[in-house]
């Protein structure tokens with residue numbers, strides 16, 4: 001029997017947002033594969049950069065929705081996005097300066113952060129946005 005994928009319980013029922021979340025998890029899947037192939041150290045730099053850029057794109061999308069629809073809880077949500085970007089930049093800086101950054105720890109951080117953020121903060125806006133016709 002096929003196990004229920006994470007997507008079933010992280011799905012917000014907002015297709016444009018869910019698609020981006022799925023892309024972010026696919027990127028984490030890529031990092032996981034590279035780690036399994038023992039290529040994690042080499043792959044980490046480019047994946048971190050793509051991860052940061054795509055996260056910024058995704059956050060800009062959400063924050064535009066907050067602004068357009070005057071979402072009430074946006075300040076703390078935007079702070080959470082900013083703290084995450086700061087953390088990813090910190091990993092990138094360490095990596096770029098030649099410091100050892102453990103790819104497994106980065107992957108763990110990413111998986112935990114995204115899972116918690118979607119379950120808590122993102123889930124909090126889903127019905128608000130669905131009520132306003134966001135797809």
Ligand SMILES: [Fe+2]
Nearest residue numbers: 021058062122
């Ligand atoms: Fe999100």
Ligand SMILES: [Fe+2]
Nearest residue numbers: 062117121122
């Ligand atoms: Fe968010």
